[in-house]
Amino acid sequence: MKDIKSYISDNKDRFLSELFDLLKIPSVSADPAFSKDVIKAAQKIKESLLHAGCNLVEICETKGFPIVYGEKIIDKNLPTVLVYGHYDVQPADPIELWDSPPYEPIIKKTDKHPDGAIFARGACDDKGQMYMHVKALEFMVKTNQLPCNVKFMIEGEEEVGSNNLGIFVAENKEKLKNDIILISDTGMIANDIPSITTGLRGLSYLEVEVTGPNRDLHSGLYGGAVANPINILTKMIASLHDENNHVTIAGFYDKVEELSREERAQMAKAPFSLENYKKTLNINAIYGEEGYTTNERNSIRPTLDVNGIWGGYIGEGAKTVIASKAYAKISMRLVPNQDWEEITQLFKTHFEKIAPKAVNVKVTPHHGGQGYVTPINTIGYSAASKAYEATFGKKPIPQRSGGSIPIVALFEKELNSKTILMGFGLNSDAIHSPNEHFGVWNYLKGIETIPYFYKYFTELSK
Structure with a gap:
């Protein structure tokens, strides 16, 4: 020009x-x-x-x-x-x-x-x-x-x-x-x-709410006798991945596009230094789904991540309380062929299914896209x-x-x-x-x- x-x-x-x-x-x-x-x-x-x-x-x-x-x-x-x-x-x-x-x-x-x-x-x-x-x-x-x-x-x-x-x-x-x-x-x-x-990648973004007792309780008087929503929520979240970092939601991978060896080889030609990657992020090791490289994990594979989690007392000092509620915001990055609304429903069904009877679970979808x-x-x-x-x-x-x-x-x-x-x-x-x-x-x-x-x-x- x-x-x-x-x-x-x-x-x-x-x-x-x-x-x-x-x-x-x-x-x-x-x-x-x-x-x-x-x-x-x-x-x-x-x-x-x-x-x-x-x-x-x-x-x-x-x-x-x-x-x-x-x-x-x-x-x-x-x-x-x-x-x-x-x-x-x-x-x-x-x-x-x-x-x-x-x-x-x-x-x-x-x-x-x-x-x-x-x-x-x-x-x-x-x-x-x-x-x-x-x-x-x-x-x-x-x-x-x-x-x-x-x-x-x-x-x-x-x-x-x-x-x-x-x-x-x-x-x-x-x-x-x-x-x-x-x-x-x-x-x-x-x-x-x-x-x-x-x-x-596509996206499904939602919020979960776990409710136990009808009010915050004294952890000495009630601890061990009623469900602690924060304990329950963290266990539920931890169960969403297996030991190989695969997402455990039934049907989650059913429509995931599997790239050929040739396509993955073409992707691998892009310059990438794993050591520089770790140094930039100040991490000692990479972490992710078994069987895939770092660049594949963050581009051609779907993910599930907690974006925020809260509940109970987080102010200065101590307050021995069992919170009535615990919350988390969760996002799933999706690959082509995964429909975000379908994945959202699969998550909702799974999360409600794995909740113990001692708590109530509410899943609120926020937004998403293909x-x-x-x-x-x-x-x-x-x-x-x-x-x-x-x-x-x-x-x-x-x-x-x-x-x-x-x-x-x-x-x-x-x-x-x-x-x-x-x-x-x-x-x-x-x-x-x-x-x-x-x-x-x-x-x-x-x-x-x-x-x-x-x-x-x-x-x-x-």
């Missing part, structure tokens, strides 16, 4: 400043205390899309937080790219583990980001990566190099399950009509090893591959991700569109964790690479 590097160089400080303004807004969709900030972030996205060159931008209301829709239509006979992203973020808790305030973005150097990384909640997931697309559009419009039509759909509920996005998509199929969907909410192997995500695999023999994948080659100087490696973006499968179902996942973050960027960050180099490299996707997709579509 003509002058792309010089345009980025001339506008680098502004690109960073604008992103910082967005990152300063604590748009936490999961916490009602931040509702006004989520709305404020939506308005900020609208302003940014208008400034970038969209000729129509709307804040579309839903039963939850709004969806920002924008478009730049230059010729209806040309292909249309639909960009999806989200402006909501995960809660910053635990705040005390951040080295700098989560909503006061700052640039600091790291081992993986010697040119500096932007530390803030949402820096990588997904404000920074979403905003690359806004700035890429700005470049193409300002320099008159936009080769096709572009639409934006930026939502504010991705981190809480995108409950209203499916309704919006189903009701606006003509508005959202496109030839390809482009998303940057994933990562790549390393800054010198570009990769394209070709698979995502897994997704995108083929590598499409025009969209070829365009993305050529785009990375243009800016990185080497072909990207296709890889499956362990993460979930449930709406990707929904897009294919409702809009009949394939999705290309062009992520520029790194696994070390601490998304969803304290000290989340996104490399300055990665942010600018995304802005440089994305316009090439438009160029090659338009050319290949002819």
Whole structure:
């Protein structure tokens, strides 16, 4: 693309400043205390899309937080790219583990980001990566190099399950009509090893509640005579995996796709250092399902994990109490062919079955979504591959991700569109964790690479 590097160089400080303004807004969709900030972030996205060159931008209301829709239509006979992203973020808790305030973005150097990384909640997931697309559009419009039509759909509920996005998509199929969907909410192997995500795991997220006596009890007077919900819950959770770390729920693996030796061998070609992996996480050994490598465990195999557990007294000092209730939040990452609603029901049936009669169990599903695999023999994948080659100087490696973006499968179902996942973050960027960050180099490299996707997709579509 003509002058792309010089345009980025001339506008680098502004690109960073604008992103910082967005990152300063604590748009936490999961916490009602931040509702006004989520709305404020939506308005900020609208302003940014208008400034970038969209000729129509709307804040579309839903039963939850709004969806920002924008478009730049230059010729209806040309292909249309639909960009999806989200402006909501995960809660910053635990705040005390951040080295700098989560909503006061700052640039600091790291081992993986010697040119500096932007530390803030949402820096990588997904404000920074979403905003690359806004700035890429700005470049193409300002320099008159936009080769096709572009639409934006930026939502504010991705981190809480995108409950209203499916309704919006189903009701606006003509508005959202496109030839390809482009998303940057994933990562790549390393800054010198570009990769394209070709698979995502599905998700089932739920909460369990175990109730024993009708009130908290004195552990001296009642201990050993009534069921302790916390003891029971921990035993039930422990039983969900066997000695080989297989999930013990009946039917859990029935529809799991087993990859061939050839496919697993192709995956194994991706550079990976087990020692560096352990060193980065400060662990002495890896742990997981027997018979699979680390990279297979976190991408092509389903999982079950406890995301939170609580009950009883956790304040300062001692309180000898048997709690009336105990709770846990549990998520299952699923692979293609596993239906998240079916798995949720299997879990519910199993968990209720293994509960002793001394307690009552309640299972509450929260949200979920299907897994997704995108083929590598499409025009969209070829365009993305050529785009990375243009800016990185080497072909990207296709890889499956362990993460979930449930709406990707929904897009294919409702809009009949394939999705290309062009992520520029790194696994070390601490998304969803304290000290989340996104490399300055990665942010600018995304802005440089994305316009090439438009160029090659338009050319290949002819």
